[in-house]
Amino acid sequence: MHKFGGSSVADAARIEAAARLAAPAHDQCSVVVVSAMRGVTDALVELVEAARSGAPWHDGAQRLRTRHADAARASGAACRDKLLAALDAQAQALGADLEALAQARGAVATRLAERIWGHGELCSAWLMHAALGGEAGGWAWLDAREVLVVQAGEIGVHIDREASLQRLAAWRARHPQRNVVATGFIARTADGHATTLGRNGSDHSAALLADLFDASTVTIWTDVDGVLSADPRLVPDAVRLDALTYAEACELAYFGAKVLHPRTIAPLQVRGIPLMIRSSLDPAAPGTRIDSRGEPARSPVKGLSIVDDMAVLELVGSGMVGVPGVAEVLFAALHGAGVSVTMISQGSSEHSICCVVRGSEAARGRAAIETAFAGAIAAGQVEGVRMQTGLCVLAAVGDGMRGNRGVAARLFEGLAQARVNIRAIAQGASERNLSVAIAQDDAERALRAAHATFWLSPQTVSVGLIGPGNVGRALLAQLDDVMPGLRARAGVDLRLRAIAGSRRIHLAGTALAPASAATLLGDDADPCDLDAFAAHVRASDLPHAMIIDCSASDAVAARYADWLAAGIHIVTPNKHAGSGEWSRYARIAEARVTGHSRFLYEATVGAGLPVIATLRNLIDTGDTLHSIDGMLSGTLAWLFNSFDGSRPFSALVREARALGYTEPDPRDDLSGLDVARKLVILAREAGRTLSLADVEVENLVPEALRDLSLDAFLGSLEALDAPMQARLDAAHAQGRGLRHVARLDAAGRATVGVSALPSDHACMHTRLTDNLVQFTTARYADNPLVVQGPGAGPQVTAAGVFGDVLAIAHALGARAGWRHA
Numbered sequence: 001m002h003k004f005g006g007s008s009v010a011d012a013a014r015i016e017a018a019a020r021l022a023a024p025a026h027d028q029c030s031v032v033v034v035s036a037m038r039g040v041t042d043a044l045v046e047l048v049e050a051a052r053s054g055a056p057w058h059d060g061a062q063r064l065r066t067r068h069a070d071a072a073r074a075s076g077a078a079c080r081d082k083l084l085a086a087l088d089a090q091a092q093a094l095g096a097d098l099e100a101l102a103q104a105r106g107a108v109a110t111r112l113a114e115r116i117w118g119h120g121e122l123c124s125a126w127l128m129h130a131a132l133g134g135e136a137g138g139w140a141w142l143d144a145r146e147v148l149v150v151q152a153g154e155i156g157v158h159i160d161r162e163a164s165l166q167r168l169a170a171w172r173a174r175h176p177q178r179n180v181v182a183t184g185f186i187a188r189t190a191d192g193h194a195t196t197l198g199r200n201g202s203d204h205s206a207a208l209l210a211d212l213f214d215a216s217t218v219t220i221w222t223d224v225d226g227v228l229s230a231d232p233r234l235v236p237d238a239v240r241l242d243a244l245t246y247a248e249a250c251e252l253a254y255f256g257a258k259v260l261h262p263r264t265i266a267p268l269q270v271r272g273i274p275l276m277i278r279s280s281l282d283p284a285a286p287g288t289r290i291d292s293r294g295e296p297a298r299s300p301v302k303g304l305s306i307v308d309d310m311a312v313l314e315l316v317g318s319g320m321v322g323v324p325g326v327a328e329v330l331f332a333a334l335h336g337a338g339v340s341v342t343m344i345s346q347g348s349s350e351h352s353i354c355c356v357v358r359g360s361e362a363a364r365g366r367a368a369i370e371t372a373f374a375g376a377i378a379a380g381q382v383e384g385v386r387m388q389t390g391l392c393v394l395a396a397v398g399d400g401m402r403g404n405r406g407v408a409a410r411l412f413e414g415l416a417q418a419r420v421n422i423r424a425i426a427q428g429a430s431e432r433n434l435s436v437a438i439a440q441d442d443a444e445r446a447l448r449a450a451h452a453t454f455w456l457s458p459q460t461v462s463v464g465l466i467g468p469g470n471v472g473r474a475l476l477a478q479l480d481d482v483m484p485g486l487r488a489r490a491g492v493d494l495r496l497r498a499i500a501g502s503r504r505i506h507l508a509g510t511a512l513a514p515a516s517a518a519t520l521l522g523d524d525a526d527p528c529d530l531d532a533f534a535a536h537v538r539a540s541d542l543p544h545a546m547i548i549d550c551s552a553s554d555a556v557a558a559r560y561a562d563w564l565a566a567g568i569h570i571v572t573p574n575k576h577a578g579s580g581e582w583s584r585y586a587r588i589a590e591a592r593v594t595g596h597s598r599f600l601y602e603a604t605v606g607a608g609l610p611v612i613a614t615l616r617n618l619i620d621t622g623d624t625l626h627s628i629d630g631m632l633s634g635t636l637a638w639l640f641n642s643f644d645g646s647r648p649f650s651a652l653v654r655e656a657r658a659l660g661y662t663e664p665d666p667r668d669d670l671s672g673l674d675v676a677r678k679l680v681i682l683a684r685e686a687g688r689t690l691s692l693a694d695v696e697v698e699n700l701v702p703e704a705l706r707d708l709s710l711d712a713f714l715g716s717l718e719a720l721d722a723p724m725q726a727r728l729d730a731a732h733a734q735g736r737g738l739r740h741v742a743r744l745d746a747a748g749r750a751t752v753g754v755s756a757l758p759s760d761h762a763c764m765h766t767r768l769t770d771n772l773v774q775f776t777t778a779r780y781a782d783n784p785l786v787v788q789g790p791g792a793g794p795q796v797t798a799a800g801v802f803g804d805v806l807a808i809a810h811a812l813g814a815r816a817g818w819r820h821a
């Protein structure tokens, strides 16, 4: 059994493509069920309205006639004349019915309308029949009204199976062709009148006919790849589901997964007939299989869907507590008013009972309940009926939810993270569907957040990078190298979605390739707007967000508190936040708590060396810091390691800058400010309230060069040569060497400057850019704990930043693992 929807039979070319898909293998036979061509049923509904109201309908009917005839003429069907004649007869019958409808009233008019609505299916069935080769090709043409007998029941149309089977047997005797093309959507009543299975009822027709024809399988051909985990227009990461159980498919269909009509499943489930949903645009793709087995999925939740435009009705009152029959009266009132109930929720206190109904039916429902409880309201036993409109219902569906602890917790946490408030909750004892009513305005954000919660790795992070300079670019290259492996090995899924320079930003819908991301900041990129940048990084469809600030900007650091409070993690080698104004530092600490976010900055001291982590471990395990001594500048270490008098100091400064060791402005290094910042960061890490102004700093930059522009300063570097050479000569004269050292002593005095040290001093045994940090503590009192190694350079600094990024990603994974255990 193949069923083709309106888009799959929209024109001659699509009909021919569909015919190729439906052609059976030699040992099989096919039944093909078709919908009307796209838009035709809507046009017929309008024609019916026009004829009923006395408005002109002839032009509209003619347009339909032309559309079908054009499709016939464009087709390559061998029996084209016969096809045109059949369509013409159909068009004449439509005209006659509309003519009659214009005069008819009451039941006669209703029957005519039901007949007219089915005209589109009759025409597309003729077109498909011809495309498949017609009777000569072994295909019979079936107007489903000949065999499919249905009755309107309490909860919708249902089939009279016995009568239908008898009629099919009789029809079969007259139509012995192996294969059949049948109309969807239309059927007959027990008394022989035309009727329909309701809008979009062709899926249901296919299921009913599959049962009657004893089909081995049903394929619904549509224009999507199968059933997806969520609406792909709202959730870019939605994935195709390989398999669903009948029950899962029912839940998803009822909850708005538009790919399948809700009534399709039951007839197939009873007979155990598997249903395939496949794309006629990509027939080689596997689609989704729906049967009794389903398949265990990666996630306990198979699908998420949203039903828009809903309202909550809530009956409240202490007089209801323990009184039998309240619910019966309430639902009877809604039934009487023709209001369908989508979701029901009642707390065990029985103080209130609430249900979710369509927004368009809410006022009617409220009036009906108020009337039903008028006496109780007047007597004060019931307070009244509250109505909240502007809601939608988000449903999480999956057999795997059953008996699986923590599914609701994950959903609720995902929604909470996306700042979505839940108004009502319902879950039946089947545990297959967990529904929440939320504000309509939150729908998209909620769906994306819930999807991310169940389908993406908990270590999926939306990443924005600021400052693609020396360190930023090195980090991008490292990310490019390592990310694919990390994703496969450890589930760490870092998605670079935004990049910002000092003048431009680029915001991307999907993940950028890190290696080329910096090239997107050309003159045609958008002007830098860090608010837009942060809002974009904090995407609702990804579970976590992180900004990596590789700038040296104080203005960027000034944003951290807001970003952290908004739940964005921050990683940075930028020292401004850690060493800046105390009040800002304190605000950042608070924001981390309110935003449940992390702020890591290991690379601010010692680049890739574990300096801050070491100090933090000492403090966290109860040690007490006495003092910190050492060399905290990679640039100054390299300069004094290299400065032996053979080359001028200025040439070495230029080389250090070219090697990416210096700050963007080398005066930050030479002035001692950069080292003072590091000392402040370490002191604060150890719980001291040190500020930059408290540090005694020796400035190596001559006064005259301090206020120059960067370029002018770089052009005047030679002014450093004579004073530095004089200091070196003096040190050598004492048998000493020069090193730039920093010290925080037990009394809290902080000093930074150049010292002439004896050759056996530890600092004299460093190489290149080595930093050397000695922590003297209560536990390491006699022999300090030493961290030593390269302390500057883009590669090692980027690695330090990357380490922090991974620490956060792993913590997110561990948290999820712990939660699901």
Ligand SMILES: NC(=O)C1=CN([C@@H]2O[C@H](COP(=O)(O)OP(=O)(O)OC[C@H]3O[C@@H](n4cnc5c(N)ncnc54)[C@H](O)[C@@H]3O)[C@@H](O)[C@H]2O)C=CC1
Pocket (backbone or CB within 6 Å): 466, 467, 468, 469, 470, 471, 472, 500, 501, 502, 503, 528, 550, 551, 552, 553, 555, 556, 573, 574, 575, 603, 604, 605, 607, 634, 660, 661, 662, 663, 664, 791, 792, 793, 794, 797
């Ligand atoms: N180079 C090194 O060895 C180490 C550097 N660091 C720190 O890493 C950071 C970056 O250093 P480098 O890459 O060497 O500097 P850089 O000057 O090469 O790169 C800085 C980048 O930030 C951008 N930028 C500046 N202001 C900005 C703003 N307001 N908004 C957006 N972007 C802005 C610049 O355009 C540039 O692309 C600095 O904070 C530095 O202190 C830390 C440890 C070692």
Ligand SMILES: N[C@@H](CC=O)C(=O)O
Pocket (backbone or CB within 6 Å): 604, 605, 606, 607, 632, 633, 634, 635, 636, 661, 662, 663, 669, 674, 791, 792, 793
């Ligand atoms: N310019 C700095 C870079 C690291 O913070 C240094 O040389 O140490």
